[in-house]
Amino acid sequence: MIRLLFRARRLSAAAALRSTLCLAACDAAPETPAAVETAASIIAVTERWSRETAQGQNAGGAFMTIANTGTAADRLTGGSTPVAGRVEIHTMTMEGDVMRMRQLEDGLVVPAGGEVTLKPGSFHVMLMDLKQPLKAGDTVPLTLTFAGAGTIETELVVKPAGAMAPAMGHGKEGKPHG
Numbered sequence: 444m445i446r447l448l449f450r451a452r453r454l455s456a457a458a459a460l461r462s463t464l465c466l467a468a469c470d471a472a473p474e475t476p477a478a479v480e481t482a483a484s485i486i487a488v489t490e491r492w493s494r495e496t497a498q499g500q501n502a503g504g505a506f507m508t509i510a511n512t513g514t515a516a517d518r519l520t521g522g523s524t525p526v527a528g529r530v531e532i533h534t535m536t537m538e539g540d541v542m543r544m545r546q547l548e549d550g551l552v553v554p555a556g557g558e559v560t561l562k563p564g565s566f567h568v569m570l571m572d573l574k575q576p577l578k579a580g581d582t583v584p585l586t587l588t589f590a591g592a593g594t595i596e597t598e599l600v601v602k603p604a605g606a607m608a609p610a611m612g613h614g615k616e617g618k619p620h621g
């Protein structure tokens with residue numbers, strides 16, 4: 444009986460600690476509520492992955508889900524990574540029979556209280572001028588830049604060349620290459 448009670452208290456202690464931390468943060472900036480809305484608390488980047496690249500391939504796509512719990516829309520405008528010369532935000536559109544990539548000059552909007560999924564055949568982060576091939580199993584650091592939230596440090600997991608998102612539409616399916 445005593446042991447059960449003790450366990451219950453430990454659980455609520457964790458919850459109590461969390462609210463104490465929140466109170467402390469609020470106390471630190473009582474007149475500026477916006478100041479506590481940090482990038483890390485508003486923007487969540489999950490399911491981050493990239494596809495293995497062949498030797499000599501100079502660009503690779505990176506995919507992820509970006510959620511925005513803030514009250515204002517934000518925009519993913521770019522980023523950086525040690526493995527590539529530059530990072531661009533791309534979309535893919537069908538032009539007739541051909542799938543074309545286009546850079547989103549103004550970035551990708553992440554709506555307030557919503558999320559955007561970057562996946563093959565759709566929006567993606569493009570790692571341009573790769574300095575080395577991306578190898579399956581590797582972890583690649585990626586810094587993302589948001590217009591509102593600033594920079595967020597993330598990591599990509601490199602998956603084998605055939606890897607696809609669970610529900611992607613793959614425009615080149617069934618067509619021979621080259």
Ligand SMILES: [Cu+2]
Nearest residue numbers: 533544567569
């Ligand atoms: Cu691209």
